[in-house]
Amino acid sequence: MSDDSTPVLRADGAAAPKEGPRSPVLRAEGLVKTHYGEGAPAYAVRGVDLAVRQGEFVAITGPSGAGKSTLLHLLGGLQRPDSGSIWLDGECADKWSEARWAVERRKRLGIVFQFFNLVSDLSVADNVELPALLAGVPPKRARAERAELLAELGLAGKERSMPGELSGGEQQRVALARALVNRPPLLLADEPAGSLDSKGTREVMRLLSRFHQRGQTIVLVTHDARLASAADRVISFFDGRIADDAELDGGTPSRRAGISGVLELRD
Amino acid sequence: MRLPLLALLARGPAHGYELKQDLEQTLGSAYPQPNVGQIYVTLGRLEKQGLIEGEDVEQSSRPNKKVYHLTDAGREALRAWFEEPEDEPRVRDEFFMKLALAPQTGLADQIALINRQRRQYLNTMRQLSKLAGAEDRDNRIAHLLIEGAMLHLQADLDWLERCQEELEELE
Numbered sequence: 001m002s003d004d005s006t007p008v009l010r011a012d013g014a015a016a017p018k019e020g021p022r023s024p025v026l027r028a029e030g031l032v033k034t035h036y037g038e039g040a041p042a043y044a045v046r047g048v049d050l051a052v053r054q055g056e057f058v059a060i061t062g063p064s065g066a067g068k069s070t071l072l073h074l075l076g077g078l079q080r081p082d083s084g085s086i087w088l089d090g091e092c093a094d095k096w097s098e099a100r101w102a103v104e105r106r107k108r109l110g111i112v113f114q115f116f117n118l119v120s121d122l123s124v125a126d127n128v129e130l131p132a133l134l135a136g137v138p139p140k141r142a143r144a145e146r147a148e149l150l151a152e153l154g155l156a157g158k159e160r161s162m163p164g165e166l167s168g169g170e171q172q173r174v175a176l177a178r179a180l181v182n183r184p185p186l187l188l189a190d191e192p193a194g195s196l197d198s199k200g201t202r203e204v205m206r207l208l209s210r211f212h213q214r215g216q217t218i219v220l221v222t223h224d225a226r227l228a229s230a231a232d233r234v235i236s237f238f239d240g241r242i243a244d245d246a247e248l249d250g251g252t253p254s255r256r257a258g259i260s261g262v263l264e265l266r267d
Numbered sequence: 268m269r270l271p272l273l274a275l276l277a278r279g280p281a282h283g284y285e286l287k288q289d290l291e292q293t294l295g296s297a298y299p300q301p302n303v304g305q306i307y308v309t310l311g312r313l314e315k316q317g318l319i320e321g322e323d324v325e326q327s328s329r330p331n332k333k334v335y336h337l338t339d340a341g342r343e344a345l346r347a348w349f350e351e352p353e354d355e356p357r358v359r360d361e362f363f364m365k366l367a368l369a370p371q372t373g374l375a376d377q378i379a380l381i382n383r384q385r386r387q388y389l390n391t392m393r394q395l396s397k398l399a400g401a402e403d404r405d406n407r408i409a410h411l412l413i414e415g416a417m418l419h420l421q422a423d424l425d426w427l428e429r430c431q432e433e434l435e436e437l438e
Contacts, residue, residue, distance in 0.1 A: 063428050157359045225424045229392035244382040
């Protein structure tokens with residue numbers, strides 16, 4: 001990561017992420033994206049450098065309109081940058097066509113969205129198996145993977161349900177199963193709890209943490225600091241740029257006044 | 268500390284160590300727990316004020332323990348406590364002072380201050396998430412306490428975001 005091109009402010013004491021001997025799962029350099037619609041152009045992403053190592057759980061937070069969803073879409077090849085480069089597992093994606101991106105997304109990336117984006121006239125089982133079958137996985141194995149994931153996500157018995165018959169939280173779990181069915185090295189999540197109540201939010205948080213503990217690399221975009229605090233690195237995104245990039249220490253909670261002090265605002 | 272101890276004694280007589288355990292169990296791990304020394308000191312004061320009375324109970328192989336019970340005056344003090352609403356939380360202003368005064372000093376950058384403060388809040392948020400995960404699922408009071416702390420922090424983080432938006436425009 002280079003800090004030269006963007007005004008990255010690092011507070012003292014926090015270590016910048018170091019690249020290990022292996023290529024980062026994801027690397028981006030100089031990403032720029034401007035939306036041209038009616039009215040003035042919107043500078044959504046204005047020069048972003050980023051590296052995500054294997055096994056990291058990175059949250060990107062910031063106010064709505066800061067461009068964080070656009071950034072995630074660039075990272076997943078759902079939109080193309082005006083300039084800048086992306087590497088997945090060390091492989092440059094600059095010259096990939098739409099079709100190539102679609103193929104690579106099935107192999108290398110799982111994506112979950114705020115509104116689940118399930119196929120409404122396919123059953124839960126078919127929604128989850130579809131990306132596996134499209135990726136050429138034999139049907140028998142696709143079924144086995146699907147069964148395992150649905151059980152894991154507490155959805156056993158819902159295989160034949162249609163998405164519309166499920167609660168929001170259940171639909172998001174189906175979306176998570178679909179995103180993970182091909183065991184992608186990287187999971188991208190765009191406001192995955194954005195349309196869920198607080199119980200659904202806690203559930204998503206718990207599941208993301210669980211997959212992360214098993215080694216899943218995750219990049220999560222959220223405006224919800226509670227969700228972001230499940231990550232071990234938080235990037236604050238403002239006005240199309242990285243304003244801060246902090247490792248959370250994750251130390252064991254101490255009994256010092258700091259934690260409980262939150263409850264005692266009257267100093 | 269005084270009133271919570273009175274409240275615990277309203278259920279029935281207890282000795283100091285029992286009260287400490289009761290408090291811990293009810294409030295969960297997120298709440299700052301008084302040490303047993305503080306509890307004994309407070310009990311001594313409450314007794315002097317006539318709000319509780321202690322009674323020595325003999326123990327076979329150990330020194331006597333003192334079992335306290337609530338007096339009528341204590342019950343009245345407790346009732347008054349429940350009658351009164353508490354002050355609303357006032358925003359701690361030390362950080363605000365730094366933010367407001369930094370530019371004149373030339374010693375600190377406002378955006379750097381905000382970023383450092385955000386890291387602090389995010390780390391606390393993470394610790395609270397961990398506490399919530401470790402807390403007994405059935406202890407609703409303890410979970411509500413943690414959730415309250417998280418919502419306060421969320422508000423603080425939102426406010427930092429507002430500060431950043433406003434102050435970056437000026438740059």
